[in-house]
Amino acid sequence: MTEAPRLDRQVCFALYSASRAATAVYRPVLDELGLTYPQYLVMLVLWESEPRGVKELGGELGLDSGTLSPLLKRLESLGFVERRRSGEDERRVAIHLTPAGRSLSEPARAIPQRLADAAGLSLDELEQLRSTLGKLTSALHESL
Template structure:
């Protein structure tokens, strides 16, 4: 007789639980910045390279326009970003950081270290975990 699946042996549940726990650790720091976790992810993309197209940001974060548009509207209302239509192609909207959005980057620099400290993992262990998760994500997005 085959043993029934157990919750504590499911990779999907371990990923889900770890994601919720990490987000909970980030929450107080993000509240100080005035950002939600999804808004923080958008800001990370823009801090790396801006301006970025709305479609490009959505693809990088795996978000559809129905999810991304309200995030961008809220960030714009907070004075962190500006959305501008391209002069060459009216259909293309680029997201630009404002000076306040750029300045927020320096206040967010300690967030990854805080997670590492809370997790009790070394920088090497966290990097190995990140690499394994990236490999898993790429494989699951591939052809099946």
């Protein structure tokens, strides 16, 4: 007789638990910035390169427009982004950072170190973990 599956041996649960714990560590810093975790993810993409189309943002973050649109509306109401219709195609909306949104990138630089400190890992160890998780994610997407 084979042993029943155990929660403590499930990779999916370890990933879920780690994600929740990491988000909890981020929360106080994000509260200082006035951002939720999903809003922070949007801002990360925009800090890398802007403007970004809504569809492009959704693709990068793996979010549909029904999830992304309220996030963008809230970020706009906070004064961190502006949504602008394309002059070439009225159906396309580009997301631009405002000066206030751009200025948040500096204090956000401390977030990875805060996670490393809380986890008792070096930034190199966290990068190795991120790389392994990236490989896992890619392989799982390819298997679908």
